[in-house]
Amino acid sequence: MDDSAAKANLHNYLRHERQAVLAKLDGLSEYDVRRPMTTTGTNLLGLVKHLATWEARYLGEVFGRPFTEPLSRWDVEEERLADMWASEHEARDDVVDRYRRVWAHSDATIDALALGDTGRVEWWGADEVPLFNVLVHVLAETSRHAGHADILREEIDGAVGTDAEAMATDGHDATFWTERRAEIEAAARSAGRSRNLSGNH
Known part of the structure; x- marks a missing residue:
């Protein structure tokens, strides 16, 4: 498989996992999308907010293409934890729309670069990291949180599946x-x- 095909394959998987995460919010109340479902407060809308923040970092600032909207600091504890939940003043649609804007920004980065092009992941302490490694990391992170969203949604109302049409009880x-x-x-x-x-x- 050549680099362009490999990149397209990774990108397609990432697109699928992004959509799977958002599908978990479909049909739920404002309370249920924000409801803390674990000891640490994990919740569906918080997962979306978290994924948006970190994808913007990895596929934006790492490659010198910063996302145009402000991001919470990764090296300040209070700000880092704030990306895991949405306050009552943050509209659900705003959180979701921001994630979609991040997708567009990330997609432009992926399209513009080759898999071997490098960036700097400051929080890894690494000087040169290729797009391939970063793209695999973002895909793994998104897939991991999509799995969390699967469990949270099933706990809320029993819905399962990876997209809006399939989210029934199988x-x-x-x-x-x-x-x-x-x-x-x-x-x-x-x-x-x-x-x-x-x-x-």
Whole structure:
């Protein structure tokens, strides 16, 4: 595979994962998109805000193409943590639209550079990092948070899937999933008992 094909492949996967993240907000209330679902406060709209901030850094300022809008500082704790949630004064549409503007900026960077072109990732302490490494990192980060969004959305209303059309319960009704969960729970408990018994011998 030549460099242009490799870049196009990575870029297409990134586009898919971006859309998958935004799809998780579809049909939810203002409360549910902001609702903290973990001990550390992870929430759907915060994931979007976080991804926008870091993609703007990696595919913008790293290559001397800074995003035109201000970004929170990565080296100031309070500002760094602020990109993980949206206050009541931040409109949902504004957060989503900003992410889409970041996409356009990042896409222009990807289109303009070759995979071997280098930039400086200050927070890695690295002098020269090729676009290939940065693009793989952004794809991995976006995929990781898309997985987080999958779990958060399923916890909120049971919706699953990678896009708006597919976000149903995979063709099964609530009874099916209740029974499946009970089956998995029973297997986990049985395995736990077996390991405990064998450990006592």
